[in-house]
Amino acid sequence: MTPSTAAPSVPFSALRSLSPPLPDDQPEALGLSTARLQRASDAFKREVDKGTLPGATLLVGRRGRIGWFDAIGRQAPDSDIPMRPDSIFRIFSMTKPIVSLGIMMLVEDGELLLSDPVAKFIPEFADQKVGIDKAGKLELVPVAQPMTVQDLLRHTSGLAYEHTGSSPVHQLYQQSRVRSRKISNAEHASIVGGLPLICQPGAEFNYSRSTDILG
Template identity: 35%
Template sequence: MDAARLENLKTWQDRYVEHRKYAGSSLLINRGGNEAYFYATGYRTIEEDLPFTRETVARIYSMSKPVTSLALMILVERGLLHLDAPVSDFIPEFSSMRCLVDGATDVEQTESCRPPTLHELLTHTSGLSYPFNPGILPEEMSKTELMFKPDQGLLATKVTELAQLPLAFHPGTHWEYSVGIDVIGRVIEVVTGGSLSTFLKQQIFDPLGMNSTGFQTIKSTGNLLASLYSPLSGDAMALNDAKQGGERLRLIDSYDNTPFDRTKMQSGGGGLLSTIDDYMRFAEMIRLRGKVGNEYIIGPQTIDFMRQNHLRGDIASMGPQSFAEQPMNGMGFGLGGAVVLNPALTRCPGSLGDFSWGGMASTFFWVDPVLDLNVVFFTQLAPSSSYPSRAELKALVHGAVTV
C-alpha cells in the first residue's frame, strides 16, 4: 500500500471530525495478515474530551450478525442441525405462521404460510423485518419496540413475542433486512442448552483472544466505551420518524449511563460491544478460512460456503423494501454478510467476492480475498445512513493499494 496515499485516509478521518459529522473514529487495515494502517482521531466522548483510541469500546450493532451466523455454522458442522430445518423445530411458537397477503393495508390481512427455515433467517429472506423498515409489519413491531435492545428483557421472551406477529411475505420470496439473526441466537441457546453469550465466548471469543467483546460492559471498560451520537432529533433508531436539523452530534447514549451496563437481552443480531483489534481478529479468522494459530475454530469449506452468494440473484432482484445504506445492485448476501458479485454495479470500488457488513452506529468491516485485505472502521454515530462514509472509505482504501 502506498504510504502517501494512505495519508488521504487520515485527512478523510480528520475532516469528518472537523466538520462535526463524527465525534471520532478509528481505522485499522491489515494486508496479508500484517498491519498496514492504523489511525484514530477525535473523541469517544466529546463532553469530557476523552480521545477515540485503539482501546475504545464501541457498539457494533449489526456487526454482531456475522459472529452469530458463524456460531450457528459451528453447530451445523457438528451435525446438530441443518439449514433447511424450519425454525419451529426449535421454537414451537413459530409453528402456525401467517403472512400478510399481497397488497395488505392492515396487519389483520393475512394468510397461512410455512415457518421460515434457518437458512432464510440467516439470509434475511424469512419474512421478518425491523421496526425502522417501511411497511405494515415494521409499524406493528414499532408499537411494541421489537428491537432486541439490551434492556428489553430476555431473548426467549422477545422471540416468543415476535412469533405472534405475521410475516411480511411468504418465506424465501423477498429480501428484507430483519431480526432473523436474533431468532438464530435463540436457536443456538435451545440447541446448546446454555446462553448465547456462553457459546460465543467459549467457541469464538476465547479462541480468537477477543477479550473485550461481549453483550455487556465489564469493570475494565470504564470510560473506554464511546458515547453514541446522532444528527437526528428524536429516536435515532426510528428512521420512519427521523427528523433532520439541530445539533449534529446530539448525545443519545453516554458511557456512564448506558443500557449496556445492565444488559439482559443477548441480541445476536445487534447487541455486541467490541474493540477494533478484537474485531480485526474475527476478520482475520475469516481471511484465513477459519484458522486460528495452528487450529481451526470452523472448517475452511464452511467459511467458503458462508462467503458465497446465497440468493438467487443480487439483493436488488429480490425486491427489498428495507433500510440499507449499502449497494443492492451487484451485491449478493451470504451467511452473515454481503458479497460483491459485480463491483461495477455496486458503483463502489471493490473486489469480486469481498465480504462485508456494518452496524447502525456507522461501524463497518470487509474482507477482500483478491487483495488479501481486511478493513475495520469504528465510530459511534446513528443512524449509519447519515453520511456516505462506507463508499468513501472503500474508494480511499482501494486508491491506496498499488500492488
C-alpha cells in the first residue's frame, strides 16, 4: 500500500503521544535475530528495486518493545520522497488480521483445528458445489474435499467477492443479499454457504469473504 497523498503530514512524535510509547531495544535482547530481521528488510528492498512496490515500513516488536523499525523505498510510485517512520498510509481490511488472530487463539486453546471442516461449525457449508463456467452457463460439481478453517485463513476456500469478477458465480454473489447491512453474521454465513464455490477448496487463492466466515 502507498501512503495517502491527501493526508496531512503529522510528526511521528505527535502520533506516539496519542498512546504510551513503546521503548526501543536491541533485537537480541528481545529474543530476535538482527541478521534475520535484516533479511526481511532486504526482501522488501528487492521488491522496491524490481518496482513491485514503491516502499514499505517494517516494524517488529516483542515484549512491549520495538526491536526493528525500518523505512524502505519511497512514499509513492510517482514521488521521490523517501519513506519515513511517520508516513501515513491509507489501509483497508484490517479486520482480517484481527479475526485471523482470534481464530489462531482458539487453535492455541484447543477449541478447533486448522484441518477442521467449516461445516463442523456452520452446517450450511456441508453440501457445497463448485460452479464451473461452461460457455457462460453454470455447471455445478461436487467438492473434491471439504473446505477447512485453514482454507478460510489463506483464502483458498473457493469463496469469492461479488466485485472481483463477472463469472456466473460472481453474478450469484451480486444478486444475493450478502452485502446487506440488515442481516446478522449467521444469516450472512448461511447465504454464502448456499452459493457455489468459484474453485475447489485448496486449489487456488481468491481474495474473498473467507474472513467474514471466520468471524
